[in-house]
Amino acid sequence: MNRPTAPRLPPTLVRLTGPAPAGTLVFMHDLGGSVFYARSLVQQIAGTVGCVGTRLDARLHKDLDRLTVPELGRRLAEDIARAALPGPLHLGGFSFAGYVAFEAARHLATLGVQVDTLWQFDSEILRKVPGYRPWSAPLAETRRILGYTRRNWRVMLGGKQNPDVLHVYGDVPMYLWEHPEGCREIIRGLYPAMIAYRPRPWMDGPGHPRRTIVIRGTQERRYRGFPEDLGWRQLLPQCDVMDVSGKHLGLMTDPDSVAEVAAAVHNGLAAGTPTQAPPETPPTTSPEASTTAPPGTPPGVQRKTMNDERTSA
DSSP states (O other): OOOOOOOOOOTTEEEOSOOOTTOEEEEOOOTTSOOGGGHHHHHHHTTTSEEEEEOOOHHHHHTGGGOOHHHHHHHHHHHHHHHTOSSSEEEEEETHHHHHHHHHHHHHHHTTOOEEEEEEESOOOGGGSTTOOGGGSHHHHHHHHHHHHHHHHHHHTTOOOOTTEEOOTTSOOEEGGGSOHHHHHHHHHHHHHHHHOOOOOOOSSSOOOSEEEEEEETTOGGGTTSOTTTTGGGTSSOOEEEEESSOTTTTTTSHHHHHHHHHHHHHHHHHTOGGGSOOOOOOSSOGGGGTSOSTTOOTTOSEEESOSSOOOO
16 A cells, blocks of 8 residues: 655755644754754654755755855745645744744745744844944953954964864854864855845734744853844844753753753744644633643743743853
8 A cells, every 4th residue: 555655845955854733844054054953853843843954955055155145045935935845834043044044934925925933043133133233232242352362363463364264253153173074165155145144124014924932042151231032123023032041052952951942842832823722621710721822831922931040151
């Protein structure tokens, strides 16, 4: 007996899990062109939402040195729309991949495809927003200056730049020897696109994601003095914030942090999926008890803390 096979995906998309009740979550690729960063999270949310990853195909590889973040988002969005993935559709990205997710969501709106939830996994956009004043967060800016000087003082004094180090003030440094050899060319190609990226606010017009959720690592020192939404409320009409313990680089790899991120995703999806809401109960305490989401995740909350005991960096 022949089993039905899943539809063939465009070459920029790869199926990470099978279908699940909460629709499909598409993870945008990182600077290295992969979604390897999401592997631990995918294992924990696979039963709730189907997961798909993006990657660079031959056409995008060919245009690597000319790609911009909006163009990359547009081309991935066209393939996502063509794939007709089981809905509701969710997009997500960690760090740089969050920029691509934002641009893909914007373009999907022009194609008539509704994004239910835009997930920003510790993706800081504040310093990319036009008009940002660096010294509005003096402690974070001081740390950034000291960190840049410590890493680049030899070059600043006239020394030769290491070709395997990509670092522009204001953006994260990339040490190519820390990445697989197959990713290094992609990183070299996309790093200038990340440096040049300046997002346009998306406040007007139809098609906004129904929700934008920023998952923020509370132990990341470089975010001190930043707004809790990491700048996304300057680009989108509204967004919710969920705090998890952990630093930026460990958010998607440290087991405890990943477990908190997975809990945030489960709660966020449950709050937006009526079929997963708890059944009605007699109004023993208040009439609203039967319409709230699972305990601790009421819809409309603007900020959610996944760990009651905050750990200060």
